[in-house]
Amino acid sequence: MAAPIDFWFDFASPYGYLASLQVEQVAARGNRAVRWRPMLLGVVFKTTGAVPLMRKPLHGDYLRRDVPRFARLIGAPLTWPEVAPIGALAACRAFYWLEGRDPEQAKRFAQAVYHAHWGMGRDMGPVEAVAGVAVGVGVDPAELTEAVQRPEVKDRLRAVNEEAQAAGVFGSPFIVVDGEPFWGADRLDQVARWLETGGW
Amino acid sequence: MAAPIDFWFDFASPYGYLASLQVEQVAARGNRAVRWRPMLLGVVFKTTGAVPLMRKPLHGDYLRRDVPRFARLIGAPLTWPEVAPIGALAACRAFYWLEGRDPEQAKRFAQAVYHAHWGMGRDMGPVEAVAGVAVGVGVDPAELTEAVQRPEVKDRLRAVNEEAQAAGVFGSPFIVVDGEPFWGADRLDQVARWLETGGW
Numbered sequence: 001m002a003a004p005i006d007f008w009f010d011f012a013s014p015y016g017y018l019a020s021l022q023v024e025q026v027a028a029r030g031n032r033a034v035r036w037r038p039m040l041l042g043v044v045f046k047t048t049g050a051v052p053l054m055r056k057p058l059h060g061d062y063l064r065r066d067v068p069r070f071a072r073l074i075g076a077p078l079t080w081p082e083v084a085p086i087g088a089l090a091a092c093r094a095f096y097w098l099e100g101r102d103p104e105q106a107k108r109f110a111q112a113v114y115h116a117h118w119g120m121g122r123d124m125g126p127v128e129a130v131a132g133v134a135v136g137v138g139v140d141p142a143e144l145t146e147a148v149q150r151p152e153v154k155d156r157l158r159a160v161n162e163e164a165q166a167a168g169v170f171g172s173p174f175i176v177v178d179g180e181p182f183w184g185a186d187r188l189d190q191v192a193r194w195l196e197t198g199g200w
Numbered sequence: 201m202a203a204p205i206d207f208w209f210d211f212a213s214p215y216g217y218l219a220s221l222q223v224e225q226v227a228a229r230g231n232r233a234v235r236w237r238p239m240l241l242g243v244v245f246k247t248t249g250a251v252p253l254m255r256k257p258l259h260g261d262y263l264r265r266d267v268p269r270f271a272r273l274i275g276a277p278l279t280w281p282e283v284a285p286i287g288a289l290a291a292c293r294a295f296y297w298l299e300g301r302d303p304e305q306a307k308r309f310a311q312a313v314y315h316a317h318w319g320m321g322r323d324m325g326p327v328e329a330v331a332g333v334a335v336g337v338g339v340d341p342a343e344l345t346e347a348v349q350r351p352e353v354k355d356r357l358r359a360v361n362e363e364a365q366a367a368g369v370f371g372s373p374f375i376v377v378d379g380e381p382f383w384g385a386d387r388l389d390q391v392a393r394w395l396e397t398g399g400w
Contacts (some may be wrong), residue, residue: 043241043308044258046259047257047258048256048257048259049257050256050259055246056249056250056363056370057248057249057370058244058247058248058368059248059250059370059371062368062381062383065381066381066382066383070390070400072400073390073393073400093271125363128279165258168258168261169258169264170256170257170258170259170262171259176389181262181265181266182266183266184384184386185261185386186384186386186390189389190270190273190386194272200269200272200273
């Protein structure tokens with residue numbers, strides 16, 4: 001099997017959520033694995049001066065109409081969260097802590113966080129909420145709450161955010177196939193085509 | 201035939217160019233006509249505080265890679281213009297002047313401007329360049345050069361830009377089907393599906 005594809009996303013991003021429900025299937029058809037890479041877009045935005053789409057005039061209104069429409073199209077559950085955009089610091093740290101010991105469990109955790117936040121509309125900012133969701137994938141909530149405070153876990157996320165910037169990630173989702181970047185949930189068909197053809 | 205679909209775009213926008221090569225076909229399959237609506241995104245950006253994608257850090261690099269890749273995928277000629285982004289004031293005014301007397305000629309003119317700018321890489325900011333391209337679709341260049349200075353033509357474009365803002369247009373291309381907005385060249389498949397199904 002060729003190298004895995006990188007799936008960069010922010011838990012606060014609804015388009016990241018929509019892509020998360022399709023990326024494994026797209027990759028599998030291309031005989032690839034997926035490396036899930038949650039990150040904090042806010043860190044990139046500090047460099048680029050960008051603001052979250054949902055806070056932009058006009059664009060924010062469009063997003064609130066487009067995301068539910070997109071979700072209906074692909075049959076994705078969607079409940080607009082009362083708190084949005086969240087700061088996904090705790091969720092990101094927890095992911096990389098889990099990944100260090102079990103990448104598959106970390107992926108299931110990420111899917112559970114996305115489902116709770118965008119599928120069910122729950123506020124996934126607070127570490128208590130993150131720990132509560134983690135229980136569902138077999139993680140001890142007390143251990144998670146302690147782990148996200150460890151300096152090495154904080155450093156790991158910092159390093160990942162730097163890696164994201166070096167890879168040119170400026171939005172969510174952002175998929176990289178053998179160095180080739182694709183931005184946006186609406187580019188999964190191009191990703192699929194790229195995997196199928198080896199590029200064009 | 202149901203109401204035409206609105207195709208909003210800025211001549212400076214490469215994604216608008218890519219969409220311009222496909223939108224007529226997509227609409228025709230849905231038994232619709234297309235109302236071409238060139239506008240000045242810069243006017244909207246003054247309200248929203250946005251900056252052109254190609255001038256954004258990271259995003260600009262992505263765009264310069266993504267646009268040629270997208271063009272290859274759909275078989276579109278592409279030559280990166282030395283001058284980009286252009287100010288498309290003269291081209292826009294000329295379009296609405298022409299539209300007032302012959303909408304089909306205006307559409308052919310818009311296609312010719314896009315082809316010269318993004319297909320062949322020519323600077324289409326200056327009115328002389330716009331007039332030169334207009335010759336190819338049967339327009340007298342001296343008449344065009346004079347027409348774009350008429351107060352009623354300037355007012356017409358101003359009104360269109362206000363109409364764009366009222367319609368929620370914040371990017372290019374931006375397609376509106378019976379009040380339903382779709383942003384981006386990568387959404388033409390959703391536009392096609394919407395036309396086919398009447399919405400989902």
